[in-house]
Amino acid sequence: MRPFLRTVAGAVLAAGLAVSGQAFAAPPLRIAMTAADIPLTTGQPDNGFEGYRFLGYTIYDSLINWDLSSADKASGLTPGLATSWKVDDADKTKWIIHLRKGVKFHDGSAFNADSVVWNFEKLLNDKSPQFDPKQAANGRGRIPTVAKVAKIDDMTVRITTKEPDAWLPYNLSFIFFSSPAQWEKLGKSWEKFAYAPSGTGPFKLVKMVPRERAELVRFDGYWDKKRVAKSEKIILMPIPEPNTRSAALMSGQVDWIEAPAPDMIPQLKSAGMAITSNVYPHTWPYQFSWLPDSPWQDIRVRKAANLAVDREGLKQLLGGMMVPAQGQVTADHPWFGHPAFKIKYDPAEAKRLMKEAGYTPEKPLPVKILISASGSGQMLPLPMNEFIQQSLAEVGFKVTFEVMEWQALFANWRKGVKDPGSRGGDATNVSYAWQDPYSAFYRFMHTKAQPPGGFNWGLFSNPEYDKMLDEARATFDADKQNALLAKVHEKMVDDATWLWVAHDVGPRAMTQKVKGFVQARSWFQDLTPVSVAP
Amino acid sequence: MFAYMLRRIVYALPIALSVTVICFLLVHIAPGDPLSAVAPVDAPTEVIEALKRAYGLDKPLVVQYGLWLGRAVQGDLGSSVATGRAVTGEVLGAVSNTLLLAFVAACLGFLAGCAMGGIAGYRSRSVLDRVVSALSVAGVSVPHYWLGMVLTIIFSAQLHWLPAMGAGPGGSGAWTWDYAHIRHLILPAVTLSVIPMGMVARTVRALVADVLGQEFVQALLAKGLTHRQVFFHVVKNVAPTALAVMGLQLGYLLGGSILVETVFAWPGTGFLLNNAIFQRDIPLLQGTILILSLFFVALNLLVDIVQPMLDPRMRRS
Numbered sequence: 001m002r003p004f005l006r007t008v009a010g011a012v013l014a015a016g017l018a019v020s021g022q023a024f025a026a027p028p029l030r031i032a033m034t035a036a037d038i039p040l041t042t043g044q045p046d047n048g049f050e051g052y053r054f055l056g057y058t059i060y061d062s063l064i065n066w067d068l069s070s071a072d073k074a075s076g077l078t079p080g081l082a083t084s085w086k087v088d089d090a091d092k093t094k095w096i097i098h099l100r101k102g103v104k105f106h107d108g109s110a111f112n113a114d115s116v117v118w119n120f121e122k123l124l125n126d127k128s129p130q131f132d133p134k135q136a137a138n139g140r141g142r143i144p145t146v147a148k149v150a151k152i153d154d155m156t157v158r159i160t161t162k163e164p165d166a167w168l169p170y171n172l173s174f175i176f177f178s179s180p181a182q183w184e185k186l187g188k189s190w191e192k193f194a195y196a197p198s199g200t201g202p203f204k205l206v207k208m209v210p211r212e213r214a215e216l217v218r219f220d221g222y223w224d225k226k227r228v229a230k231s232e233k234i235i236l237m238p239i240p241e242p243n244t245r246s247a248a249l250m251s252g253q254v255d256w257i258e259a260p261a262p263d264m265i266p267q268l269k270s271a272g273m274a275i276t277s278n279v280y281p282h283t284w285p286y287q288f289s290w291l292p293d294s295p296w297q298d299i300r301v302r303k304a305a306n307l308a309v310d311r312e313g314l315k316q317l318l319g320g321m322m323v324p325a326q327g328q329v330t331a332d333h334p335w336f337g338h339p340a341f342k343i344k345y346d347p348a349e350a351k352r353l354m355k356e357a358g359y360t361p362e363k364p365l366p367v368k369i370l371i372s373a374s375g376s377g378q379m380l381p382l383p384m385n386e387f388i389q390q391s392l393a394e395v396g397f398k399v400t401f402e403v404m405e406w407q408a409l410f411a412n413w414r415k416g417v418k419d420p421g422s423r424g425g426d427a428t429n430v431s432y433a434w435q436d437p438y439s440a441f442y443r444f445m446h447t448k449a450q451p452p453g454g455f456n457w458g459l460f461s462n463p464e465y466d467k468m469l470d471e472a473r474a475t476f477d478a479d480k481q482n483a484l485l486a487k488v489h490e491k492m493v494d495d496a497t498w499l500w501v502a503h504d505v506g507p508r509a510m511t512q513k514v515k516g517f518v519q520a521r522s523w524f525q526d527l528t529p530v531s532v533a534p
Numbered sequence: 535m536f537a538y539m540l541r542r543i544v545y546a547l548p549i550a551l552s553v554t555v556i557c558f559l560l561v562h563i564a565p566g567d568p569l570s571a572v573a574p575v576d577a578p579t580e581v582i583e584a585l586k587r588a589y590g591l592d593k594p595l596v597v598q599y600g601l602w603l604g605r606a607v608q609g610d611l612g613s614s615v616a617t618g619r620a621v622t623g624e625v626l627g628a629v630s631n632t633l634l635l636a637f638v639a640a641c642l643g644f645l646a647g648c649a650m651g652g653i654a655g656y657r658s659r660s661v662l663d664r665v666v667s668a669l670s671v672a673g674v675s676v677p678h679y680w681l682g683m684v685l686t687i688i689f690s691a692q693l694h695w696l697p698a699m700g701a702g703p704g705g706s707g708a709w710t711w712d713y714a715h716i717r718h719l720i721l722p723a724v725t726l727s728v729i730p731m732g733m734v735a736r737t738v739r740a741l742v743a744d745v746l747g748q749e750f751v752q753a754l755l756a757k758g759l760t761h762r763q764v765f766f767h768v769v770k771n772v773a774p775t776a777l778a779v780m781g782l783q784l785g786y787l788l789g790g791s792i793l794v795e796t797v798f799a800w801p802g803t804g805f806l807l808n809n810a811i812f813q814r815d816i817p818l819l820q821g822t823i824l825i826l827s828l829f830f831v832a833l834n835l836l837v838d839i840v841q842p843m844l845d846p847r848m849r850r851s
Contacts, residue, residue: 036809037617046616126584134618137581191618209705210619211809212801239699239799240809243683247698248799251690271691407814452579 027532028233032248032257036240038214041197041205042190043178044139049523054236057524060176060199064169068526071278074333075522077169087476092164099155103223106204109181113151118180120149132190142174164474166481170436202229202528213237230531255532256510262319268509277505278519279323279330281435284379286427286499289417289458295367295426300357302496306343307350308395314387321507325500327493329434337486339493347395354396364398370425375406377431379504416451417458428457441488442469542838550831557823558599561816589615611821616813621821631706632802636787639726644780647734655742673732679793682725696721699799706801722798726791730783737779741772774845781837785830
């Protein structure tokens, strides 16, 4: 009997161990992205900021990272692969960057000044063997002022800019560092590197099936011990169709979906899903034309439009998933300042201003807006625009729409109002990100940013703005710079230079098993504290 | 027979060539800048110009077509503007997934359609006939994507019986014929099978009713053949047309599953095409359309060749 008992006991023990092993193995975190493909994994991701969110700050680090730990304040910069950075007092085009010691890439090679120089060459020097046109296309535009990067010693580099640029630290936050050793090992092929990339980030990619899934596992040797990932594994799936994302969440195929359709949110809530949202640097506006015959040349008309839109009503239409806009940035941001003109819903005042300008609901001012039927960051463009059309009609505007395909509208944004593709539009409706001063102000308001130099679509030009923006760009003290940017913003609002409508709140839906997620006020999110309960 | 096949193949060549011209030109007529989706909005002009040169988009259209066709004939469809991966590999990988889905859907649709059509044809003008006719009209008319969404809501979101999306646990490269994978195929295949089912059912019903009314059937019965023996004669007469209808439908299934594949995130050509359209990925778009169109031409050729084997009358005509 003894051998029999031993066998039974052994079998029970083995079964018990297997069961407990199953119970304690942490389930992977499965996320459905809105992208149609896995964003580029070689270093500089494509697919906009969703690419940066999931395949950028996960596998890689920047010299300067974003602090994504708080849901209560706007995300700011924090040391990443650089421990400190300082502009040369004598020559404001030279920055000294001190690098973090002891950082290793996923392949075990060391991160140092050579790898920094190598990665900048990858983007900027098309004669270098590691130059990658795809990454250059995604990354070069983020560092327009960087002229040269040189090694001073193993842990220090000097970055030279074409002109004094106090916004360089923001720009550097978008540049990631791929491992030169891994690239060499893979036969100097970026195509192979895409399947086995090596960065310094908190996750490493172990499997990629194009258009279907990317599997990341925790990198135990991550340099920031506070940010070693809680999850052992993350599976990212591109599911561009919003209804499919919702169905995948409800059927238990994924734990987390990006951007559920607003009309699905009540159903997801009733199925027990958690809906998270938070305001982030996103604005949904009408950007005006400043051509001499533009109806927006009259400040009374511009102010009237800003006072005519019932933003609270619009918020209801979106199931609460927006924040009413009061300017180019959110009202709690350091750059908001104290504008005298308060943007709110005041149809009586709007009517009065329009009457003064010579227009009434009976004799309305015709304006034509370029809009899209869908598109990344555009929220729900058709119902939102129809709502605004109604609001504006009540105070004396006759709004017509030129509905364009999203890519066509987007391409036109770069080309400007004079391009034939603008089809006589008086304003364009393209939402934008404003996490750094260049993106928030310079690229729209500076004369130099008129196409093809930036996104000053309406050809706005005002020497006063140019001067203020140049000054802010050359002010290296952060507080003083913020104060100057607040002045720019105050002036923008007082001049009612745009029609500001809404800020998106980045809704996400997840199962109750997802723990530890803090939705930062940013386009990017930290996945390291997130885990899935068994 | 050999001369007939040769003639058919020769006829197919100019069709294939026209297909290449049309699919090359179509994507160039569409609005939008092919590089706008590739390079971020703030990419500097010189980067965009360099990309244009790199992808040959700065050359005249005729030259671009010539170069593209020259490479395509050798099996090189260029590389995707968006991902840099080779188009041929991308499309062939996707085609195998679509073929799997289309083949299963076609089998489902053909078998169910034949069964329904046969029953309705034999029971012409009965209640059963009317029910089958109503079902086939519904099958042809119901929008694919709507049915897909409804099935997903019922069987995935509510009942949790079947997965809502994807091609299996390990992605499409790891397909095996086990339940873990097959369960991913059920909803998209059923959704996709509804249209061919309706088409085949309607065709077979009409043909069966027609054949049953013909004199030779009466003659066969009068000669003492059993109903089962007569049934085989009916099948023989119905098969060529039913096959022709199914051949065309298979072509549609290969190309027309864009919406179904998008709804179920099934990694086939439809999903690929949808992404390529939104990303303005011209080489990928051209490659996918070309391969799908050539499939369509090849399928028609195959049907043209198989039909006379089943029906000798066609050889003479």
